[in-house]
Amino acid sequence: MxxxxxxxxxMRQTAERxxxxxxxxxxxxxxxxxxxxxxxxxxxxxxxxDAVITTLFVNPAQFGPNEDFARYPRAFxxxxxLADSAGTDYLFAPDASQMYPTGYSTYVQVEGxxxxxxxxxxxxxxxxxxxxVAKLFNLTKPHIAVFGQKDAQQVAVIRRMVxxxxxxxxxIIAPIVRESDGLAMSSRNTYLTASQRKEAVCLHQALKLxxxxxxxxxxxxxxxxxxxxxxxxxxxxxxxxxxxxxxNNSLQELERLHPRQSVLxxxxxxxxxxxxxxxxxxxx
Amino acid sequence: MxxxxxxxxxMRQTAERxxxxxxxxxxxxxxxxxxxxxxxxxxxxxxxxDAVITTLFVNPAQFGPNEDFARYPRAFxxxxxLADSAGTDYLFAPDASQMYPTGYSTYVQVEGxxxxxxxxxxxxxxxxxxxxVAKLFNLTKPHIAVFGQKDAQQVAVIRRMVxxxxxxxxxIIAPIVRESDGLAMSSRNTYLTASQRKEAVCLHQALKLxxxxxxxxxxxxxxxxxxxxxxxxxxxxxxxxxxxxxxNNSLQELERLHPRQSVLxxxxxxxxxxxxxxxxxxxx
Numbered sequence: 001m002x003x004x005x006x007x008x009x010x011m012r013q014t015a016e017r018x019x020x021x022x023x024x025x026x027x028x029x030x031x032x033x034x035x036x037x038x039x040x041x042x043x044x045x046x047x048x049x050d051a052v053i054t055t056l057f058v059n060p061a062q063f064g065p066n067e068d069f070a071r072y073p074r075a076f077x078x079x080x081x082l083a084d085s086a087g088t089d090y091l092f093a094p095d096a097s098q099m100y101p102t103g104y105s106t107y108v109q110v111e112g113x114x115x116x117x118x119x120x121x122x123x124x125x126x127x128x129x130x131x132x133v134a135k136l137f138n139l140t141k142p143h144i145a146v147f148g149q150k151d152a153q154q155v156a157v158i159r160r161m162v163x164x165x166x167x168x169x170x171x172i173i174a175p176i177v178r179e180s181d182g183l184a185m186s187s188r189n190t191y192l193t194a195s196q197r198k199e200a201v202c203l204h205q206a207l208k209l210x211x212x213x214x215x216x217x218x219x220x221x222x223x224x225x226x227x228x229x230x231x232x233x234x235x236x237x238x239x240x241x242x243x244x245x246x247x248n249n250s251l252q253e254l255e256r257l258h259p260r261q262s263v264l265x266x267x268x269x270x271x272x273x274x275x276x277x278x279x280x281x282x283x284x
Numbered sequence: 285m286x287x288x289x290x291x292x293x294x295m296r297q298t299a300e301r302x303x304x305x306x307x308x309x310x311x312x313x314x315x316x317x318x319x320x321x322x323x324x325x326x327x328x329x330x331x332x333x334d335a336v337i338t339t340l341f342v343n344p345a346q347f348g349p350n351e352d353f354a355r356y357p358r359a360f361x362x363x364x365x366l367a368d369s370a371g372t373d374y375l376f377a378p379d380a381s382q383m384y385p386t387g388y389s390t391y392v393q394v395e396g397x398x399x400x401x402x403x404x405x406x407x408x409x410x411x412x413x414x415x416x417v418a419k420l421f422n423l424t425k426p427h428i429a430v431f432g433q434k435d436a437q438q439v440a441v442i443r444r445m446v447x448x449x450x451x452x453x454x455x456i457i458a459p460i461v462r463e464s465d466g467l468a469m470s471s472r473n474t475y476l477t478a479s480q481r482k483e484a485v486c487l488h489q490a491l492k493l494x495x496x497x498x499x500x501x502x503x504x505x506x507x508x509x510x511x512x513x514x515x516x517x518x519x520x521x522x523x524x525x526x527x528x529x530x531x532n533n534s535l536q537e538l539e540r541l542h543p544r545q546s547v548l549x550x551x552x553x554x555x556x557x558x559x560x561x562x563x564x565x566x567x568x
Binding site: 008012016019020022101103104105106107108109110111112113130131134135138139141160161163164165166167168 | 292296300303304306385387388389390391392393394395396397414415418419422423425444445447448449450451452
């Protein structure tokens with residue numbers, strides 16, 4: 001069974017020992033409640049490294065005051081078994097009091113790309129994400145870090161942070177894993193009622209619609225956004241938070257698509273108090 | 285002669301190679317124009333480590349728009365010879381365009397203790413300091429980093445950042461090195477006219493006065509601050525920016541000294557356009 005590490009110093013010492021013995025370390029940061037999406041990341045890490053560290057930490061710094069930190073689903077023993085089965089060597093599951101001790105006051109802020117999309121709806125979210133990822137990198141000393149494309153903006157933020165702060169970490173971004181009807185896997189899917197669960201497929205369907213329209217030659221973004229919105233509002237009770245067609249690097253909204261442009265189509269939809277996100281990257 | 289490294293990737297690879305071969309790395313971050321103060325740091329690093337990396341980078345991110353970035357003194361060949369003579373193995377001197385490439389947007393912010401003293405007079409200064417030190421740590425992968433007590437608040441900020449972001453770096457803080465009349469060594473002393481240079485000893489004299497008063501049993505801080513100010517204004521043309529008697533950990537100003545308290549007495553004084561700082565730590 002994977003070794004569970006809860007102490008911050010023990011994690012850092014273990015990582016240092018692995019490095020000193022020439023082992024290649026991969027880290028997979030998670031907030032637990034693992035599903036096939038996470039397991040796909042761990043399996044990739046297993047292929048790429050000698051030592052796989054999965055981190056399990058529901059990071060308070062990335063939740064807003066009215067968000068779901070307290071009720072975020074937790075299932076430690078199940079997570080441990082799943083992480084182990086996918087190839088984890090070390091499960092790092094620290095307490096918040098060790099990660100953010102009294103007097104904690106240091107934050108990593110990526111400017112610009114954090115202010116749109118998720119950042120607009122969730123102020124402070126990416127400051128929390130960048131901060132905890134910087135901490136986890138310093139604690140696990142990875143050669144490789146594996147993140148999921150599901151959180152597309154998080155990927156952009158971490159990529160920028162790694163470049164800007166000169167972290168010596170290779171990022172691997174794994175594709176979104178979906179349920180059989182197309183719903184992107186997410187720990188938050190567990191909040192959905194049975195009828196919301198059925199309706200939630202509309203996020204994926206809206207993205208497929210956008211993909212189809214681009215293939216058909218549509219270049220005006222607003223008409224695509226409107227069609228996506230119409231699909232969601234007519235087929236579900238979901239409340240659209242945002243529907244975005246943006247440049248995949250700058251994350252700036254686009255009016256028109258240009259040839260060979262890499263485009264991030266992304267959206268966030270609320271079902272009751274549950275907020276789901278999904279995305280697809282299209283090459284025009 | 286010490287090996288000069290200008291390329292960011294080369295620095296990181298060199299550090300990784302040193303680590304992989306079991307070498308203990310010490311880094312001494314400087315902005316160049318080295319004096320005996322810097323050399324004392326390098327000599328400490330030499331005693332503590334197998335490989336000594338001195339960094340030489342005038343960091344634009346820690347200068348305000350009306351500060352002395354453009355005229356900050358530079359003397360590369362002299363610095364190289366001095367750094368080498370004190371025991372430097374690698375002199376890392378990157379270009380600003382590599383440290384802050386186009387689209388750079390990530391900053392490390394230590395809150396609270398950065399808002400007083402130097403931070404009050406120099407908004408953004410410590411954000412620039414924390415950011416560049418985080419970058420230099422990631423590039424030089426040190427076991428040990430040596431900083432000077434001269435920049436007392438910088439020491440507090442870096443100590444907090446290292447703890448909060450879990451950097452695996454041991455900090456060594458070296459005492460202030462002074463000229464024969466007591467003036468703390470500083471690259472900025474070179475800006476002083478001959479008469480300002482003579483007057484500048486008042487910073488040290490004011491600190492000695494504070495030390496004497498505390499030894500004599502004075503516990504009211506404001507009376508000590510007033511005496512320090514009077515000494516400076518009556519013996520020099522210096523304009524007092526601040527005189528502070530603060531708790532050495534929180535950096536909060538004190539009204540009264542308490543037994544066994546560690547107290548930072550610090551001050552900043554302007555001579556024309558030149559701003560000098562100095563400090564002493566007293567145990568009450």
